[in-house]
Each structure stands twice: as C-alpha cells, then as structure tokens.
Amino acid sequence: MHMADALLSPAVGTTFWAGSMGIIVYCAKKLKENIDERMIPLMGVLGAFIFAAQMINFTIPATGSSGHIGGGMILAALLGPYAAFIVIASVLTIQSLFFADGGILALGCNIWNMGVYPCFIAYPLIYRTMVKTGSGSRRILIASILSVIAGLQLGAFSVVLQTMLSGRSELPFSTFVYMMLPIHLAIGLVEGFITASVINFVKSMRPEIIESISLSRSLSQGVSIKKVFTGFLIMAALTGGVMSWFASSHPDGLEWSIEKIYGKPELPEQEHGIAPALKQVQDKTAFLPGYNFKQSDEASTKLKGGESWPAIGAGTSVSGIIGSIMVLGIILLLGAGIKILKTRRA
Amino acid sequence: MPNFDKEYFNIGYLDTLSYRQTFIHRINPGIKLVVTLVFILIVVSFSKYEIHRLMPYFAFPVFLISAGEIPTGVILKKIFIVSPFVLFAGMFNPMLDTTIVYTISGVPVSGGWVSYVSIIIKFILTISSALLLIATTSFPGICSALEKLRVPKVFVMQLLFIYRYLFVLAEEAMRIVRARNMRAFGKHGRDIKTFINIIGTFLIRSIERSERIYHAICSRGFDGRIRLLRDIKFKFTDIIFALLSVSVFIILRMYDIAELIGDAVLKF
Amino acid sequence: MSHHIIEFNNVHFTYPDGTDALKGLDFRITHGESVGIVGANGAGKSTLISHMNGYLLPAKGTITIGDLQLNKSTINHARKTVGVVFQNPDDQLFMPTVFDDVAFGPLNLGMTRERVIERVNEALTTVGCLNLKDKPPHHLSMGQKRAVTIAAVIAMQPDILVMDEPAASLDPKSRRQLINLLKEFRHTKIIASHDLDLIRDVCTRCLVISDGEVTADGRTDEILLNEPLLEENNLELPLSLQHK
Numbered sequence: 001m002h003m004a005d006a007l008l009s010p011a012v013g014t015t016f017w018a019g020s021m022g023i024i025v026y027c028a029k030k031l032k033e034n035i036d037e038r039m040i041p042l043m044g045v046l047g048a049f050i051f052a053a054q055m056i057n058f059t060i061p062a063t064g065s066s067g068h069i070g071g072g073m074i075l076a077a078l079l080g081p082y083a084a085f086i087v088i089a090s091v092l093t094i095q096s097l098f099f100a101d102g103g104i105l106a107l108g109c110n111i112w113n114m115g116v117y118p119c120f121i122a123y124p125l126i127y128r129t130m131v132k133t134g135s136g137s138r139r140i141l142i143a144s145i146l147s148v149i150a151g152l153q154l155g156a157f158s159v160v161l162q163t164m165l166s167g168r169s170e171l172p173f174s175t176f177v178y179m180m181l182p183i184h185l186a187i188g189l190v191e192g193f194i195t196a197s198v199i200n201f202v203k204s205m206r207p208e209i210i211e212s213i214s215l216s217r218s219l220s221q222g223v224s225i226k227k228v229f230t231g232f233l234i235m236a237a238l239t240g241g242v243m244s245w246f247a248s249s250h251p252d253g254l255e256w257s258i259e260k261i262y263g264k265p266e267l268p269e270q271e272h273g274i275a276p277a278l279k280q281v282q283d284k285t286a287f288l289p290g291y292n293f294k295q296s297d298e299a300s301t302k303l304k305g306g307e308s309w310p311a312i313g314a315g316t317s318v319s320g321i322i323g324s325i326m327v328l329g330i331i332l333l334l335g336a337g338i339k340i341l342k343t344r345r346a
Numbered sequence: 347m348p349n350f351d352k353e354y355f356n357i358g359y360l361d362t363l364s365y366r367q368t369f370i371h372r373i374n375p376g377i378k379l380v381v382t383l384v385f386i387l388i389v390v391s392f393s394k395y396e397i398h399r400l401m402p403y404f405a406f407p408v409f410l411i412s413a414g415e416i417p418t419g420v421i422l423k424k425i426f427i428v429s430p431f432v433l434f435a436g437m438f439n440p441m442l443d444t445t446i447v448y449t450i451s452g453v454p455v456s457g458g459w460v461s462y463v464s465i466i467i468k469f470i471l472t473i474s475s476a477l478l479l480i481a482t483t484s485f486p487g488i489c490s491a492l493e494k495l496r497v498p499k500v501f502v503m504q505l506l507f508i509y510r511y512l513f514v515l516a517e518e519a520m521r522i523v524r525a526r527n528m529r530a531f532g533k534h535g536r537d538i539k540t541f542i543n544i545i546g547t548f549l550i551r552s553i554e555r556s557e558r559i560y561h562a563i564c565s566r567g568f569d570g571r572i573r574l575l576r577d578i579k580f581k582f583t584d585i586i587f588a589l590l591s592v593s594v595f596i597i598l599r600m601y602d603i604a605e606l607i608g609d610a611v612l613k614f
Numbered sequence: 615m616s617h618h619i620i621e622f623n624n625v626h627f628t629y630p631d632g633t634d635a636l637k638g639l640d641f642r643i644t645h646g647e648s649v650g651i652v653g654a655n656g657a658g659k660s661t662l663i664s665h666m667n668g669y670l671l672p673a674k675g676t677i678t679i680g681d682l683q684l685n686k687s688t689i690n691h692a693r694k695t696v697g698v699v700f701q702n703p704d705d706q707l708f709m710p711t712v713f714d715d716v717a718f719g720p721l722n723l724g725m726t727r728e729r730v731i732e733r734v735n736e737a738l739t740t741v742g743c744l745n746l747k748d749k750p751p752h753h754l755s756m757g758q759k760r761a762v763t764i765a766a767v768i769a770m771q772p773d774i775l776v777m778d779e780p781a782a783s784l785d786p787k788s789r790r791q792l793i794n795l796l797k798e799f800r801h802t803k804i805i806a807s808h809d810l811d812l813i814r815d816v817c818t819r820c821l822v823i824s825d826g827e828v829t830a831d832g833r834t835d836e837i838l839l840n841e842p843l844l845e846e847n848n849l850e851l852p853l854s855l856q857h858k
C-alpha cells in the first residue's frame with residue numbers, strides 16, 4: 001500500500017510531506033520533554049525488529065499465499081503513540097531509500113497513511129480505550145483487530161484520495177475504493193490477529209518486560225484527543241486550500257493541467273484503431289459499480305466551451321518522438337562513454 | 347516468493363556500494379539529497395500527457411550510474427521489484443481515457459496510453475534517483491545531512507539506530523528462518539502459530555538486546571543525549587554540482603529540448 | 615592517581631524473576647593487578663561485572679570503587695573510573711561508524727572536539743584499527759569489532775579496565791592478537807572468562823566463582839593447575855597445561 005512518486009502531483013506530495021514532517025517535529029518535542037533514556041535504544045532496536053520481522057513470512061490461512069507483518073500497532077501498543085510514530089516514520093524512510101518502496105516524494109504520504117492513522121486515531125480511540133493494564137487476552141485480541149482494521153482502512157482510503165487528488169491515474173474513485181478497502185479489511189484481520197497474539201505471547205512469557213516498558217513510557221502516555229482533531233483540522237484546511245487553489249486556477253478541477261502550456265487536442269473519438277477497441281474492453285470489463293465516473297469526460301465537456309486549445313498536429317508529435325529517441329540515445333552513449341573511460345583508467 | 351524476498355531485502359549490496367570512493371560518492375551528502383529532491387519534484391510536475399519532455403531527465407540517473415560506477419542491473423532489478431502498485435494504479439488509464447491525442451503515421455494513440463507511459467517513466471526516474479542517492483551516499487552521511495537540515499534529532503538518531511541494527515537483526519531473522527525451514531518439513535512451520543511463536547521470541551530477544559545496549563551506552567556516560575561529531579564542509583565541486591544540475595533541470599523544464607532536436611532533425 | 619581499588623563486601627543480588635545470582639561476594643582488587651574471574655556459564659560473572667559500574671546495584675552489601683562507596687549518587691564516578699567491555703560487541707557498538715562509536719564516550723565527558731578527535735585517533739591506533747575509522751560496524755570482522763569496542767572504552771581513559779568474555783567467538787589469530795594487546799595494557803585489569811588459557815596468559819591473579827560465590831582466590835598459576843578445584847567448579851585445565 002505504498003504510495004508512489006509517479007502517481008503524485010507536486011502539490012499533493014509536498015502537502016503531505018509538510019504534514020508528516022510537522023507531526024515528526026511535534027512527536028520529537030513531546031519525546032524530548034519527557035522520555036525515559038531507556039526508550040532511545042528500545043525504539044531503535046524495535047525499528048530494526050520490524051524490518052527484520054518482515055523478512056519472516058507465514059502462510060495466510062485458507063489462501064495458501066504468504067504474508068508478513070506490518071507491525072505498526074505492535075509498536076504503538078508497546079511504545080505509545082509518539083515514539084511509535086517516530087519509529088514507523090524512520091522505518092518508512094529507510095524503506096523508501098534502500099528498498100525504493102514508494103520513493104522520496106511519496107514518503108510524506110506513506111508516513112501519513114501508515115503512521116498517523118494507527119498512532120493517532122486507531123490507537124488512542126480504540127486500542128487505548130479498550131485495553132487497560134489488567135486486560136485479558138481476548139480483550140487485547142478484539143482491540144487489536146479493530147484498531148488495526150481501522151488504521152488500515154483509513155490508510156487505504158487515504159491512498160485513494162491522494163491518488164485522486166493528484167490526477168495522474170485514471171482509476172475511477174469508486175473502483176479504487178472498492179478494490180482497496182476489502183483487501184485491506186482482510187489484511188487487517190490477519191494483522192490484527194497476529195498483533196494480539198504477539199502481544200499476548202510476550203505478556204505470558206515475560207510479563208515484566210511489558211511492565212517495565214510501560215513504566216518507561218508512562219510519562220509520554222496520553223494523547224490529547226483535542227490536539228489530534230486540531231491537527232486534522234489544520235491538515236484538512238491545508239489540503240482544502242491547496243486543492244481549491246488548483247480548482248480555481250485550472251478549469252478541470254483536480255488535474256494539474258499543464259496542458260494549458262502544452263496543449264491537449266480536442267479530437268473527436270475515432271471510429272477505427274485502438275480507441276474503439278479499448279472502449280469495447282472497457283464495456284466488457286465494467287465489473288464494478290461506479291465504473292463510469294470518468295474525469296477526462298467531464299474535463300473535455302467542460303473544455304469545449306472554453307478557450308480554444310492548440311491542437312497538436314501530427315508533425316509536432318513526430319518530432320517529439322524522434323527527439324526523445326535522439327535524446328535518450330545521446331544520454332546512453334554519454335553514460336557508456338563515462339563508464340568506458342572509468343574502467344580504462346582503473 | 348523466495349526470490350522476491352531475497353531481492354527485496356538485499357540491501358547489503360546497495361550499502362556496500364555507498365562506501366565506494368568516486369567523484370559522485372565524495373559530493374556532500376546534503377547537496378546530493380537536495381538535488382535529488384529537486385529532481386523528483388520537477389519530474390512529477392509534468393502533466394500526465396507529457397512523455398518526450400521527460401526523456402532528457404534520464405541524463406541524471408544515467409550520469410550517476412556511470413560516474414558513480416554503479417552496476418546498472420542492480421538498479422533495474424530493484425525498480426522492477428517495486429513496480430506492481432504503480433503498474434496497477436496506472437493500468438486503467440488506457441481503458442478509461444480514450445481521447446486521441448496523437449496520430450502517428452495514421453495510428454491513433456489515446457491519452458490513456460500516453461498518461462500510462464508517462465506514469466511508468468516518472469516511476470523509473472523517481473525510483474532510480476532515490477536508489478542512486480543511497481547507492482552513492484553512505485547512510486550515516488545522509489543522516490548528518492538531515493541533521494544539518496534541522497530534522498529533529500530523535501528522528502535522525504532513530505534512523506541511525508535502525509540502520510545500525512538492521513543488519514544485526516536481519517542476520518538473526520535469517521538464522522531463525524533457516525532453523526525453522528530445517529526443522530519444518532514441507533509446508534509445516536510456516537503456519538500462523540509457529541510464526542507467532544517465532545515473532546514473539548524474536549521480539550523478546552530484541553527487547554533484551556535493547557536493554558544490553560542501554561547498559562553498554564550507560565557505562566560510557568550516556569545521559570539521554572547522543573552527540574555526533576561532524577563537520578560537513580562544502581567543497582567547490584559540491585557547489586558546482588548543485589548549481590549545474592539544478593539549472594539543467596530547470597532549463598529542461600522550461601524548454602522542450604527533445605522537440606527542438608526532433609524539429610531540427612526533421613528539417614534536415 | 616588515587617589507589618584504584620575495587621572492593622566487594624558481602625554483595626548479594628537477585629534478578630526480578632527471583633534468580634539469586636550473587637550470594638555474598640567478598641574480594642578486593644588493588645592498583646595494577648590483573649585479575650581473572652573464572653567460572654562456568656551461569657556462575658554469575660556477568661552479573662558481577664554489571665555491578666562494577668553501577669548498572670546493577672547490590673541488594674545487600676557494599677561495593678567501593680576508588681575512594682567512594684557505590685550508590686546512585688556516585689554512579690558517574692564509577693563509570694569514569696571503570697571501563698567495561700561487554701560480551702557482545704554488537705550490543706556495544708551502536709553508532710553508525712567506528713569513529714562515531716569511539717567518540718561517543720569522550721563526547722559525553724564534555725571534551726572539546728580537538729581533544730575528542732585526538733583521543734579517538736589514539737585509542738584506535740592502540741588497538742590497530744585506525745584504518746577502519748569511517749567504516750560502519752557491520753562491515754567489520756568479529757575480531758575487528760572486539761578491538762573497536764576496546765578502543766571505545768580506552769578512549770575514555772578509565773583507571774580500571776573490565777572485560778566480559780573478551781575472546782568469545784574470536785578465531786585463533788584474532789584471539790592471539792587480543793591477548794598480546796591485553797598484555798600491553800598497564801591498567802588495572804579484570805577479565806571474566808571461561809577461556810582459562812587466556813586468563814593464564816594475561817592475569818596474575820584468579821578468582822573462581824561458582825553459583826554466585828567466590829570459591830577460590832589466588833595466583834593464577836596455582837589455581838589453574840589445581841585440577842580437583844577446577845573440576846569442582848565445572849571447569850577444565852587450560853589446554854596449554856593438558857597432556858603434560
């Protein structure tokens with residue numbers, strides 16, 4: 001569920017970057033004010049643990065395919081929301097660099113989707129209110145499953161929103177939602193079950209570990225719900241602001257339409273070639289409701305009455321293609337040249 | 347999918363590459379980080395129907411690969427491994443956006459195909475630049491750059507800690523998996539119950555390790571703060587690199603080089 | 615220089631889970647001695663070492679380090695006086711590069727950057743690892759890791775050097791290099807190990823610990839020749855003394 005750079009517009013990417021960075025700064029401040037020294041190595045090792053634990057996979061019951069843990073809620077349950085958020089954010093940062101999961105611009109979205117919802121919504125509102133110090137293992141199980149599912153659903157929905165707001169993918173909103181949410185519901189069930197089982201396992205094997213951790217973190221325990229909501233309001237206002245700016249400066253709403261600069265032709269749909277064929281495929285594959293929601297249709301109808309758009313003649317695009325090939329050729333030649341020079345010198 | 351896992355988690359190789367000594371590796375980590383960010387932002391700023399304007403930007407990764415002596419195969423493989431989500435999310439473009447934008451020698455090309463290809467190209471450009479950043483810059487270097495950029499200390503320390511123990515714990519995880527596979531015949535041993543025992547034990551061991559680490563750092567005078575001694579200096583070459591690459595990115599954003607070249611060729 | 619003594623007086627310790635690890639330890643180590651602490655696995659060596667710089671505080675009894683009795687308020691003094699090299703280098707080397715790790719202690723002591731760099735270079739030269747300065751610990755061999763942990767501790771210039779199983783998981787050559795290095799140090803040394811050959815090479819005095827108690831204390835060459843005593847404590851004659 002990692003968001004990717006290529007699906008983002010700069011505005012959406014940077015907005016979420018700013019949001020996630022802001023929360024990191026806020027958590028860092030919270031932790032600085034009252035952290036037990038023991039937490040520093042503990043957070044570090046648990047971050048590495050999450051990484052390493054993801055290398056161990058298991059067979060998902062009834063499906064036969066294999067999966068691995070996400071681990072966000074285990075962190076929140078053990079470390080509390082602030083420390084857990086910092087750990088999740090740093091794990092994602094390292095993943096974006098070493099594993100190329102998502103990319104650097106999408107990192108802001110990914111931290112938001114996989115950190116904010118579990119740590120600042122699901123944990124305080126569900127897990128924390130259900131599980132108290134003396135809670136039994138069944139309660140922990142229910143709380144874990146509910147909170148993991150809530151966190152994942154919100155995260156998945158957020159991926160859809162970010163993709164839609166960026167307007168790079170044509171994937172219809174409802175199709176996307178219908179695909180993402182059920183998948184993440186299933187993932188959430190398994191993940192929630194594992195989360196609870198691992199917590200219960202540690203609790204039964206080494207109860208004092210859980211106790212001593214909750215002692216060290218007790219200082220930075222509570223999350224003020226008021227602050228959470230204020231944070232969200234600010235973020236919503238920010239996103240809304242950016243989006244409405246786009247909507248007003250670009251006639252087709254959410255799209256970052258540089259077509260204005262570049263030009264998008266208004267050719268009628270042709271009767272031959274790929275397009276009609278695709279249209280057929282499209283009709284045949286209409287297996288999900290909401291399929292017909294189509295941004296580009298709306299956009300083009302809106303545009304019809306508007307300014308006249310420079311059409312692209314065949315000549316322009318041919319020169320573009322020839323140019324592209326030449327540019328790529330030159331780049332690759334230069335690259336190869338540098339490599340050869342380097343090996344000669346070595 | 348054992349192969350997927352092996353490739354995905356094979357971060358040791360990238361890490362080893364990052365300690366090489368080439369002109370690219372020696373460039374100030376902060377400069378490289380900022381230049382990479384600018385690159386990514388400019389690349390994603392192109393609209394979804396622009397393909398040929400993205401082409402000149404391949405110069406950046408190709409330059410880093412050749413001058414940084416990075417094996418091309420490693421980068422390509424990594425890109426391929428993480429591609430499914432993007433391929434999926436863009437897959438519907440050709441089906442849903444059928445407006446014809448190009449007609450190349452009679453063959454109509456729909457906007458959906460153009461935007462799909464554009465997503466894929468952007469994907470390759472952004473992901474390769476992130477991978478190349480890490481392949482040409484040691485991770486501790488990136489972290490000190492982050493600290494200089496005033497990213498909170500707790501977060502930077504966290505990154506360093508994870509980086510340090512990633513390799514230690516990854517080895518431990520490998521040992522656990524190997525032991526499980528040796529004792530488990532066929533499918534058994536990968537069931538959820540065994541998995542939970544393994545993860546639980548691993549978690550306990552990790553927590554114990556953190557206690558031993560705490561013990562060790564206390565005995566060296568740890569007082570809740572971790573101090574790093576760094577002096578990052580800007581060299582003349584760093585500034586040249588930054589100015590040159592950023593201005594090239596911007597020029598390419600303003601002028602359609604590919605089309606100019608294509609026009610010239612056609613006239614010729 | 616004050617007299618670098620460590621004195622344990624009837625020290626008891628019980629872990630939270632109820633394990634009685636130390637049951638009335640009594641001994642005194644004075645300036646310039648090199649003392650081996652030997653005993654089978656689980657005898658209490660590591661627990662004892664954790665008491666030397668105040669990571670664990672005795673449940674009963676007293677510990678004196680230098681002139682001061684060890685308690686919460688004198689822990690910092692103890693940590694400056696006693697440098698501890700722990701059993702697993704991966705637990706000790708926690709910084710991203712060798713340089714950062716060795717500099718960690720001196721920086722905590724509040725030294726200026728020039729002094730810190732000087733100290734780091736000195737310490738790394740002593741253990742022969744100056745060339746590894748910019749490497750991350752996961753690129754080091756076990757022997758190199760061990761050497762760097764020792765550098766990290768001597769960079770703080772402690773009066774007393776304490777080591778827990780320093781030869782564990784070292785190959786023969788690195789082990790030999792380590793022994794030669796330890797012989798050169800003129801610190802007061804305390805080495806816990808069940809590697810009796812190493813103790814025989816490096817230490818002149820030897821404490822035998824069994825089940826949380828000191829069962830013998832004397833000259834190394836006498837104790838390590840005393841086969842019945844060793845057997846009683848689940849230890850074997852040093853290899854170098856077998857088949858003679």
Ligand SMILES: Nc1ncnc2c1ncn2[C@@H]1O[C@H](COP(=O)(O)OP(=O)(O)O)[C@@H](O)[C@H]1O
Binds near residue numbers: 633654656659660
């Ligand atoms: N953290 C701990 N919690 C509970 N018991 C422990 C702990 N560490 C050690 N012990 C127990 O204390 C005893 C002494 O252990 P230790 O000092 O590690 O021995 P040695 O280092 O000589 O092998 C052993 O019985 C061991 O099981």
Ligand SMILES: [Mg+2]
Binds near residue numbers: 778
């Ligand atoms: Mg021990």
